[in-house]
Amino acid sequence: MSDRLKVAMPKGRIYKQASKLFREAGLPIPEEFDDSRKLIIEIPEAGMEFIMAKPVDVPTYVEYGAADVGVVGKDVLMEERRDVYELLDLGIARCRMSVIGLPDRESGHTIKVATKYPNVASQFFRENGQQVEVIKLNGSIELAPLIGLADQIVDMVETGQTIRENGLIELQTIFHITSRLIANRVSFRMKSEAIEDLCRRLQSVIPQAP
Numbered sequence: 001m002s003d004r005l006k007v008a009m010p011k012g013r014i015y016k017q018a019s020k021l022f023r024e025a026g027l028p029i030p031e032e033f034d035d036s037r038k039l040i041i042e043i044p045e046a047g048m049e050f051i052m053a054k055p056v057d058v059p060t061y062v063e064y065g066a067a068d069v070g071v072v073g074k075d076v077l078m079e080e081r082r083d084v085y086e087l088l089d090l091g092i093a094r095c096r097m098s099v100i101g102l103p104d105r106e107s108g109h110t111i112k113v114a115t116k117y118p119n120v121a122s123q124f125f126r127e128n129g130q131q132v133e134v135i136k137l138n139g140s141i142e143l144a145p146l147i148g149l150a151d152q153i154v155d156m157v158e159t160g161q162t163i164r165e166n167g168l169i170e171l172q173t174i175f176h177i178t179s180r181l182i183a184n185r186v187s188f189r190m191k192s193e194a195i196e197d198l199c200r201r202l203q204s205v206i207p208q209a210p
């Protein structure tokens, strides 16, 4: 096992917030990578290597030990159900998982629900004793009720702009989302010193809930 801590970082919109938090925690993460397309970023000054993964794949890299730790949204953790330790709530990338639909819409006995999160959606409706047919989509989920593919959707709401601009309403919040620091179970023991140091540093700069 190399000494350098391998950190699976989510590419895209969460990366900038995560790298900023790491910098605030005193880790010398160069800003030049915030807009880079490089997939492996070596940061020897921080004793780290960033693996730039698609957010949904971060728990997979961590479970298999290709990364020691990772930064990932609670939405992905709930959906992917990977065998990893959840170490810290980083308090960044705040949003929520919600049930969304068209206003004033009566639903029949079995409703169709479109989502990127089939496990989350199935569990939510099952626990509510509601029979649904879950349809997996990969993006632009808000289209589904607009064109009659589904009655409702389960999706992330951040600013609410997407649902507003498409005439949809939030029917129910399922859970609140923030990014989490996760760890591989073996790395957590073998690299405990480096991981504990990272946790301590991050803990001191986590933004408070508004």
Ligand code: PRP
Pocket: 138, 139, 140, 141, 142, 155, 156, 157, 158, 159, 160, 161, 162, 163
């Ligand atoms: C996400 C999510 C919503 C939107 C919510 O989509 O699925 O569509 O952001 O953000 P808002 O409340 O600030 O409008 P994303 O941009 O990741 O693209 P996608 O449609 O490809 O999933």
